[in-house]
Amino acid sequence: MSPSSALVTGASSGLGRHVATELARQGWNVILGCRDQSRGAAVAAEINRQFPGASAYVLPMDLASFDSIRAAVASLTDQPPSAPLRALVCNAGIQVVDGVRRTVDGHELTFGTNHLGHFLLINLLLDQLVAPARIVLVSSGTHFGPHRALGFPGPRWADPRVLADPDAVHLGQTAKDGRIRYATSKLANIYTTYELSRRLADQDVTATAFDPGLMPSTGLDRDYPSRTQRIYRRLAPVLVRLVPGARHPQCSATDLAWLVTSAEVADISGRYFVGRRPKRSSKASYDEVLAAQLWDRSHELVGSPARPAPPKLP
Numbered sequence: 001m002s003p004s005s006a007l008v009t010g011a012s013s014g015l016g017r018h019v020a021t022e023l024a025r026q027g028w029n030v031i032l033g034c035r036d037q038s039r040g041a042a043v044a045a046e047i048n049r050q051f052p053g054a055s056a057y058v059l060p061m062d063l064a065s066f067d068s069i070r071a072a073v074a075s076l077t078d079q080p081p082s083a084p085l086r087a088l089v090c091n092a093g094i095q096v097v098d099g100v101r102r103t104v105d106g107h108e109l110t111f112g113t114n115h116l117g118h119f120l121l122i123n124l125l126l127d128q129l130v131a132p133a134r135i136v137l138v139s140s141g142t143h144f145g146p147h148r149a150l151g152f153p154g155p156r157w158a159d160p161r162v163l164a165d166p167d168a169v170h171l172g173q174t175a176k177d178g179r180i181r182y183a184t185s186k187l188a189n190i191y192t193t194y195e196l197s198r199r200l201a202d203q204d205v206t207a208t209a210f211d212p213g214l215m216p217s218t219g220l221d222r223d224y225p226s227r228t229q230r231i232y233r234r235l236a237p238v239l240v241r242l243v244p245g246a247r248h249p250q251c252s253a254t255d256l257a258w259l260v261t262s263a264e265v266a267d268i269s270g271r272y273f274v275g276r277r278p279k280r281s282s283k284a285s286y287d288e289v290l291a292a293q294l295w296d297r298s299h300e301l302v303g304s305p306a307r308p309a310p311p312k313l314p
């Protein structure tokens, strides 16, 4: 196989770190899209140490800042990866549980990072992906609706301008429970996947959504009270054994890498994968009108036309 490159967002920890490592193991060059450069550099160094001949490096990128995303894409345009860019893994994610926080651009932080940041990144990178190429968006089973056994609420969809507006969120019902906003942002990832797949139908670029299952040992719980985090992490081995669909991040990462590299899924687009199985996502996620509305509103919110920032002058 001739070498290819993949950009993985949120590669500094959890699922993103493991999938970048797995792709490098399979001979891919990996670009680690990370906001924390020193943690990203440590992951890159570890990958390059484990797999001599691998090429892993950090692309500084804060998905909560449109300027940062534009600058990251501009720097990739200036210095393209040595092997063709054939995959984008939109993995970075945040779950703000308590209170309402804002992105650098003033949008609600969970929707802004998980959806808007990736939406802008995808649109900016489309011209740089070399077909055949794949875009995988990491979603979550939380998009289905309340998980009664785990006590997790479901999504609450609204006009994307409302979902992005911290003041509207602050006054609305989701203000007290950021987990609703998280589940909603993961539904947005699926709408984006399906809409992208329709828009890319005549190009050799696929778009799929991936549900990694519950991974209790990652950093996604960092906004929970420290006592809850401690209990949750102590229970992680039990949860992985007992809760259907709960998994170690390494296992989910192997499946995610398979979705990026396997010939078996080369032509599959517009599908939702749970591990390696294509499954139906929620009924609501197939609403094409809402998906198209999200696409158009997101363009307005990120500032259309979505173009990379001009290169910085010395």
Ligand SMILES: NC(=O)c1ccc[n+]([C@@H]2O[C@H](COP(=O)([O-])OP(=O)(O)OC[C@H]3O[C@@H](n4cnc5c(N)ncnc54)[C@H](OP(=O)(O)O)[C@@H]3O)[C@@H](O)[C@H]2O)c1
Binding pocket: 009, 010, 011, 012, 013, 014, 015, 016, 033, 034, 035, 036, 039, 061, 062, 063, 064, 065, 090, 091, 092, 093, 094, 113, 138, 139, 140, 141, 211, 212, 213, 214, 215, 216, 218, 219, 220, 221, 249
């Ligand atoms: N854990 C689960 O049970 C679970 C279940 C279903 C789906 N997922 C999804 O899986 C994906 C990975 O999450 P994880 O569980 O591996 O959690 P994690 O360990 O917290 O990893 C999240 C990654 O996203 C990065 N990130 C957050 N905000 C960012 C920003 N503004 N700019 C750039 N990077 C940012 C984090 O970077 P820093 O290191 O700088 O914070 C980190 O590398 C997420 O999309 C999540 O929604 C997780």
